[in-house]
Amino acid sequence: MRDLVDELAGIAPGSRLDGLRALRPDVRSSLIGYEAAIFEGESGLTPAERHLVAQHVAELNAEAALAAHHQARAGDSPRLAVLRDYATLITQTPDQANPAAIQTLMAAGLAPRDVVMLGQLIAHLNMQARLLAGLRLLEAT
């Protein structure tokens, strides 16, 4: 079973990194499940909006392949600026998060469960970015 991280990091079946990742099969299977729940689940955030935010978080983390994956699936949104600003705050300065930032999201039409979905999405992309960066270091050395 391969996940998006294997694909984006170019981890070939049977390679050393593939063998390392195979020691934790539950990580792969739950990453696949988490990815699907975030991008394919029903939500007040459209799929195009979710991929837009994902592309932005990947770019903030300088993960080009991850950004390109989402750019190919992203679309326009009338609340793009609100979503991007929130994703920037949470990705770069999580210690500056505040209740007013959530009120701004709700004023843009996000229901509480959409706020949860957006938070999970931003958190997930930040996780994938560190996993990709860490695997590159293990590959290179």
Place this chain on the structure above:
Amino acid sequence: MSTHDFGFPMESLNWKAWAPVLDIAKATPDEIKVLEESHAKAKENPYYLLLVQEAEVLRQRSKLFNTIMYGPRGASRAERELAATAESRLNGCPYCASVHALRYVQMKGDPDLMQRMMADGVEVPMATRPRAIVDFSVKLAATPSAATAADVQLLRDQGMEDAEILDIILSVAMFANANRLMQTLGEAVRP
């Protein structure tokens, strides 16, 4: 205001949500099941009652979290907790840092390092092996990552196998996620 202003007490904290949470009396059977799969006390915890509003997302994330932090073999559970605590201290998540500092102490039985790291930050003096783990973790936690091959070499110099280093990477990746939920959807409060 920064979440650092709260300080980093070595004690169990409570947590208050900034967005409406699920009323447990109105939970569906599936929501109850996801809460029970996520954490022993999730049904009384506002963090989980907030997240369960996207039940399938929480279910998958809880599976991921539990396998990364508690899965068998590989890096010791204490060293996974060390990586998680250092990152949480750096990012400024007092709730996450306190939970995982206390777990580290439970497993390692050495409160001194954690007390100093919580009080004064990730740069406090420590032995070579925890130093290598903490330095790698906080560099990988940066946006974008600042970790280098030299940081990985320092872990290998401590006798760590690549499977163990991957477990540290997974712990850091998981807490890049956990910090960004816990410190951005609500705040730590003293009991």
